Amino acid sequence: MIDFRSDTVTQPTEAMRKAMYVAEVGDDVYGDDPSVNELQSYAADLLGFDDALFVCSGTQANLLALMAHCERGDEYICGQQAHNYKFEGGGAAVLGSIQPQPLTNLADGTIALDDIRSAIKPDDIHFARTRLISLENTIGGIVLPESFLADTQALAFEHRLKTHLDGARLANAAVASGRSMAQISEYFDSVSLCLSKGLAAPVGSLLLGDERLIAKARRWRKMLGGGMRQAGVLAAAAKLALTEQVERLAEDHDNARLLATELAQIDGFELDMGRVQTNMVFAKVAESIDVKALAAGLREQGILITPGATLRLVTHKDISGVDVVKTIQAIKSCL
Incomplete structure (x- = not known):
């Protein structure tokens, strides 16, 4: 079949299948799966972060990021069309008790900075505490302008907020813009990256951030049932997604x-x-x-x-x- 429904339908390459067959594995919950550890280390270096966490899906990666950045009763700002607001089952609210504050996405996928600024809540017991700005790149196939990323980061710094990037198709954004994934990621405190869409790995996404955030996300991952034990068979294919499928x-x-x-x-x-x-x-x-x-x-x-x-x-x-x-x-x- 010629399947245009999504890039989630990609089949793993022959090289991925062979890598999965011979992958060295251990128990990832104990942190001793060598293939997972190699993938996480490689991805962190590639995107310019301290640490990375291999998870089962992009939805889980985004949820872990929101729960690691925010506490119960906190709020994150995002676009109305953001995947982690519109298409992920309300997980942040249901499982994290985190309030989304969706704002209108403009035609180019951006959000008006004045809208973001106006949505940030004052430090008052009547309001949820604004903690995070979450963007998506690409969004609807559109690449966010670098100037917008820089301006959003500056606004976040000004208001002492963190920034998260839903980078499910970050590699597409990088290739289309002629920039590296690391150059796009430098504007964010955390990034999720899907490996099973256009990059063709059979399963898996990555969450990247500093050591503190990833340690917190790893705890949440276990609580949410995301400890995958001998996950090296998947990580081996995921590594090839990053080394062979981006360009x-x-x-x-x-x-x-x-x-x-x-x-x-x-x-x-x-x-x-x-x-x-x-x-x-x-x-x-x-x-x-x-x-x-x-x-x-x-x-x-x-x-x-x-x-x-x-x-x-x-x-x-x-x-x-x-x-x-x-x-x-x-x-x-x-x-």
């Missing part, structure tokens, strides 16, 4: 632009090409098109999409330029 993301970005360019020429699809910056294509579908019927027709031809008034099509390692051309032809035939 390759440029191919996904090229394929996304090809897909968007061709799709924009089909009647009934409206696209903003300025938003096609990485591996995501958003296309508004005219009411005259039966999207569910289109999705069913494409499925019969071996192509998977998620139907909706706006299509989100995501390119990744397992979609080639040839697949994109085939998909455009299939859409035309279905219509």
Whole structure:
């Protein structure tokens, strides 16, 4: 199947499968899994942090970051479209007793600094204590401007707040902007990085920060059932995600632009090409098109999409330029 639903569907490479087979393992809860320790050390050096923690998912990495930065009754500021606010089951509120303060994301994915400043609560017993600003990069496939990251960091310093980056697709942001992941991460006190999306590892994410934050997150991870014991079989593949899959993301970005360019020429699809910056294509579908019927027709031809008034099509390692051309032809035939 040619699967455009998400880059979470990527299959591990042959090298990853072999690395998993021969991985040296131990008990990670005791801290003696050599493959996990190697991954964590490598990632911390790569992104410029003191320490790192290997976890099962990006949702868990973000939750651990929020719970490590904030206490019960505290608050974090984020965008209305932030994954850790909108798409992670309300975990911060349910499990951490942490109040989210969502703000409007502008068209470029940023949040107005004045909105952030106005949302910071005074030191008063009537209010939740604002402790953290959380951003996401990429957000909706858009790369946040470096100037915005710097300005947000300065604002956080001014108000003695911490900063967290949901970097599920940080590698995509780095490749698209021509900067390293470390250069983007330097504006944040903690970063989560997903390894099982475009980077193609079968399972896993990383949380990165200073030693104190990671020690606290490790305790929360155990409490949440995230101790994975002989996790080296997963860490071995995750290490290859960082060493072999980052630069390759440029191919996904090229394929996304090809897909968007061709799709924009089909009647009934409206696209903003300025938003096609990485591996995501958003296309508004005219009411005259039966999207569910289109999705069913494409499925019969071996192509998977998620139907909706706006299509989100995501390119990744397992979609080639040839697949994109085939998909455009299939859409035309279905219509």
